[in-house]
Amino acid sequence: MVEWTEFERDTIKDIFSKIDYDVVGPAALTRCLVVYPWTRRYFGNFGALYNAEAIMGNEMVANHGKKVLHGLDRAVKNMDHIKESYCELSQLHSDQFHVDPDNFRLLADCLAIAIATQWGSAFTPDIQAAFQKFLSVVVFSLGSQYH
Amino acid sequence: MSLTDKDKALIKGFFAKVSSKAVEIGHQTLARTIVVYPQTKVYFSHWKDLGPDSPNIRKHGYTVVKGVLDSVDLIDDLVGGLLELSELHAFRLRIDPANFKILNLNLVVVLGLMFPDDFTPQVHVSVDKYLALICLALCEKYR
Numbered sequence: 001m002v003e004w005t006e007f008e009r010d011t012i013k014d015i016f017s018k019i020d021y022d023v024v025g026p027a028a029l030t031r032c033l034v035v036y037p038w039t040r041r042y043f044g045n046f047g048a049l050y051n052a053e054a055i056m057g058n059e060m061v062a063n064h065g066k067k068v069l070h071g072l073d074r075a076v077k078n079m080d081h082i083k084e085s086y087c088e089l090s091q092l093h094s095d096q097f098h099v100d101p102d103n104f105r106l107l108a109d110c111l112a113i114a115i116a117t118q119w120g121s122a123f124t125p126d127i128q129a130a131f132q133k134f135l136s137v138v139v140f141s142l143g144s145q146y147h
Numbered sequence: 148m149s150l151t152d153k154d155k156a157l158i159k160g161f162f163a164k165v166s167s168k169a170v171e172i173g174h175q176t177l178a179r180t181i182v183v184y185p186q187t188k189v190y191f192s193h194w195k196d197l198g199p200d201s202p203n204i205r206k207h208g209y210t211v212v213k214g215v216l217d218s219v220d221l222i223d224d225l226v227g228g229l230l231e232l233s234e235l236h237a238f239r240l241r242i243d244p245a246n247f248k249i250l251n252l253n254l255v256v257v258l259g260l261m262f263p264d265d266f267t268p269q270v271h272v273s274v275d276k277y278l279a280l281i282c283l284a285l286c287e288k289y290r
Contacts, residue, residue, distance in 0.1 A: 034268035035275055052269045109252055113271075116256045117263035125175075125182040125199050128256065132183055 011130040025069030026062035028114040090145035101143035108135035154273040177208030225284040237288040247282040
């Protein structure tokens with residue numbers, strides 16, 4: 001079981017109540033696909049992904065970015081049972097999508113950067129620490145059902 | 148993953164824009180490395196104050212990030228150009244190379260935070276490649 005301080009719980013709820021999902025989700029996924037091009041392997045049916053400009057203008061990427069960010073909502077609502085909350089999704093990513101779980105970490109890093117670009121100095125070191133801890137638990141949970 | 152001419156141009160252009168803020172970039176990068184990854188404190192046990200506002204953190208953060216920014220002049224031969232620094236990290240400081248990646252992540256967060264319009268995904272990928280190559284160059288003398 002992960003232990004959360006009051007500050008961490010409040011910070012996570014605060015972040016997710018304030019971020020614009022329609023901006024941060026697409027920004028994070030876009031950045032991931034540009035900075036770590038091998039992640040494009042999972043989106044063969046998304047159309048044009050051959051360069052940064054194509055990715056940044058791709059509507060399917062943007063929509064998927066929003067979907068992925070909303071995928072974190074269950075963890076925000078259920079911080080004491082994150083691993084259990086992601087059992088099914090972990091199986092899905094392993095057995096259906098065949099996603100290398102290291103890629104979850106890459107996307108998590110891009111999420112931190114996406115929020116940093118939105119919030120600037122309001123994304124303090126303590127807030128960054130809480131957010132990255134939260135993401136690392138989600139990343140671990142998404143990898144937990146791989147076999 | 149070697150640097151193309153386009154990578155080098157983007158890196159040089161971006162670093163020229165941000166180098167005047169090197170003190171702040173360095174301070175934030177090292178402060179965040181220590182706060183977000185507390186295991187990195189082991190390398191600074193000789194300092195009493197490891198809080199984000201510590202003068203030591205500020206000064207040392209600048210030293211490290213200045214090294215990253217200045218190495219742009221060595222971009223065509225990072226391994227050769229950073230041999231001495233590699234020896235320092237390998238034989239004297241003996242920093243586990245995993246920490247270079249941790250520092251790089253925090254540097255990239257700070258660059259995104261301070262320069263949201265300039266640190267585009269295109270600039271980010273070139274800078275990320277450059278930082279990975281600096282890691283390799285610093286590791287050259289480790290074993």
